[in-house]
Amino acid sequence: MSTPVANAADTRNAAAPPAKRRKRVRAAIVFALALMILVPFVSCVDQGQIPMSRWLKQQDAVTYVQMACPDRGKGCTLSTRVTLAPDTSAQEAASIVDGALEKAIQDRHVTANSFHISLKWQYHSTQLHYDGPLVAPRSPEDGFSNRMLAPQARAQRLEALRTATDITADDIDQVTVSDRSIEVERGEVHTIPTSLLATRTFSDNLETMTLTDTFTLRGWRIKTISDTEAPPPSEAVNSLIRNTVEVSLPDGTNPLLELDTTEYSLIKNSEPRIKVWFLPKDDDDDLEIQSAAAVLATIEGTPYFADVELCAEHEYGSKTPLSCVSYEIENGRIGHSSRYPKERAQEIYDAAQQL
Numbered sequence: 001m002s003t004p005v006a007n008a009a010d011t012r013n014a015a016a017p018p019a020k021r022r023k024r025v026r027a028a029i030v031f032a033l034a035l036m037i038l039v040p041f042v043s044c045v046d047q048g049q050i051p052m053s054r055w056l057k058q059q060d061a062v063t064y065v066q067m068a069c070p071d072r073g074k075g076c077t078l079s080t081r082v083t084l085a086p087d088t089s090a091q092e093a094a095s096i097v098d099g100a101l102e103k104a105i106q107d108r109h110v111t112a113n114s115f116h117i118s119l120k121w122q123y124h125s126t127q128l129h130y131d132g133p134l135v136a137p138r139s140p141e142d143g144f145s146n147r148m149l150a151p152q153a154r155a156q157r158l159e160a161l162r163t164a165t166d167i168t169a170d171d172i173d174q175v176t177v178s179d180r181s182i183e184v185e186r187g188e189v190h191t192i193p194t195s196l197l198a199t200r201t202f203s204d205n206l207e208t209m210t211l212t213d214t215f216t217l218r219g220w221r222i223k224t225i226s227d228t229e230a231p232p233p234s235e236a237v238n239s240l241i242r243n244t245v246e247v248s249l250p251d252g253t254n255p256l257l258e259l260d261t262t263e264y265s266l267i268k269n270s271e272p273r274i275k276v277w278f279l280p281k282d283d284d285d286d287l288e289i290q291s292a293a294a295v296l297a298t299i300e301g302t303p304y305f306a307d308v309e310l311c312a313e314h315e316y317g318s319k320t321p322l323s324c325v326s327y328e329i330e331n332g333r334i335g336h337s338s339r340y341p342k343e344r345a346q347e348i349y350d351a352a353q354q355l
Contacts, residue, residue: 047069047076047078047110047111047112048069048078048104048107048109048110048111048112048115048137049067049069049078050109051103051107051109051110052067052078052080052100052103052104052110052115053065053067053080055099055100055103056080056082056096056100059096059099060085060092061084061085061088061092061093061096062082062083062084062085062096063083063084063085064082064083065080065081065082065083066080066081066082067079067080067081069112075112075113075114076112076113076114077112077113077114077115077116077134078104078110078112078114078115078116078137079116080100080115080116080117080118081118081120082096082117082118082119082120083119083120083121084096084119084120084121085121086121086122086123087121087122087123087124088121088123089165090158090161090162090164090165091158091162093119093121093128093130093161094154094157094158094161096119097117097119097130097132097157098149098154098157100115100117100132101115101117101132101133101135101148101149102149104117104135104137105135105136105137105145105146105148105149107137110137111137112137113136113137114134114135114136114137115134115135115136115137116132116133116134116135117132118130118131118132119132123164123165123168124168124169125168125171125172126168126171126172126173126174126175127173127174127175128164128165128168128174128175128176128177129174129175129176129177130161130176130177130178131176131177131178132178132179133148133178133179135148148179152205153179155205156179156205156206156208156209157179158205159202159203159205159206160177160179160182160206160209161177163177163182163200163202163206164177164182166195167184167195167197169195170186170193170194170195171186171187172184172185172186172187173185173186173187180208180209180210181209181210181211181212182197182209182210182211182212183211183212183213183214184197184211184212184213184214185214185215186213186214186215186216187215187216188215188216188217189215189216189217190217191217192217192238192241192242193213193215196213196224196234196237196238197211197212197213197224197226198211198213198224198225198226198231198232198234198237198259198261199231199232199234199237199238200231201231202228202231206228207228207229208227208228208229209227209228210225210226210227210262211224211225211226211227211228212224212225217241217245218245218246219245219249219253219254219255220244220245220255220256220257221254221255221256221257222241222245222256222257222259223256223257223258223259224237224258224259224261225258225259225260225261225262226259226260226261226262227261227262227263229263230261230263231261232259232261232272232304233303233304236302236303236304236305237259237261239302240257240259240274240299240302240305241257241259243298243299243302244257244276244295244298244299245257246298247294247295247298248294249279249280249291249294250280250291253278253279253280253291253313254278254313255276255277255278255279255295256275256276256277256278257274257275257276258274258275258276258277259272259273259274259305260272260273260274260275261273271305271306271307272304272305272306272307273305273306273307273308273309274299274302274305274307274308274309274329275308275309275311276295276308276309276310276311277311277313278311278312278313278314279291279292279295279310279311279312279313280312280313281312281313281323285312285323286312286323286344287310287311287312287323287324287325287344287348288312289344289347289348289351290351292310292325292348292351293348293349293351293352293354293355294352294355295310296308296310296327296334296348296349296352297352297353297355299329299334300332300333300334300352301332301333302329302332303331303332305329306328306329306330307326307327307328307329308326308327308329308334309324309325309326309327310324310325310326310348311323311324312324323344325344325345325348326345327345327349334349334352
């Protein structure tokens, strides 16, 4: 009878000291974990990372490309972050976005389930960001993806980026552009900006854009939210800001004046509205009457707006209910009958009439 010959690897394992066997087991575990990590990455490369990265790096204005393709159970999303050279023009930036979208949708080597591109670069003293749409590569039936390459979408992208570069002359901190919005962060200013988005005129290319402009003036945080379809009268916006920042509030107060003139809102009242947040509160955590009355008296007589809400400062996570009052405005006059809570709202209204 022949004697079985032991496998060489089995012989080595049997002969190896216990410490070496444990090291081999650990090495096998590490190798298996590495494969688990690398498989999604390799899958991403196979779904378009290499050709997209190569194309982007060939563009003169591109200085850095970062790509990832995470699979969160719905397929790989090829996410691309691109840094552009300082002072890259709006035309160059728009061309890079258009070209990347074309490649994602039309190149057979890009097979990820979806594609997204974002840009960032310094333009003069302003940090610019562009957040592109999420498109579906190689999906002829996807109407949205195809619309992102249509002449109207290209023209809107270019004008939005031109708006961002044009207003950087006002020492703006940051501008963020997407295919649906432009957001401006100006920091502290000494006068009402002449390039305020809510008071600018735009062409029909930007007919669906939401415009947000934020700045600090005389201790007041100001935020305007408007759209290109129905811009508010510039005098109504400017006079309200100019008068409100004259209101003197106690030290330590950090008030926010928000003017929302967008046509659509999550709340049912979609008319132009005023919100004033973070006003002083009294010992009972209610809106302090005199400070709120001073703000309300200033708003009295302001045309165009239809609603005003005043709210006290409120700590995040506090169990104390937010203390607010609201009033309707008609032809610049604040309505005597107010909404809940009627008693505090009436007290503030009466105090405002005495100022």
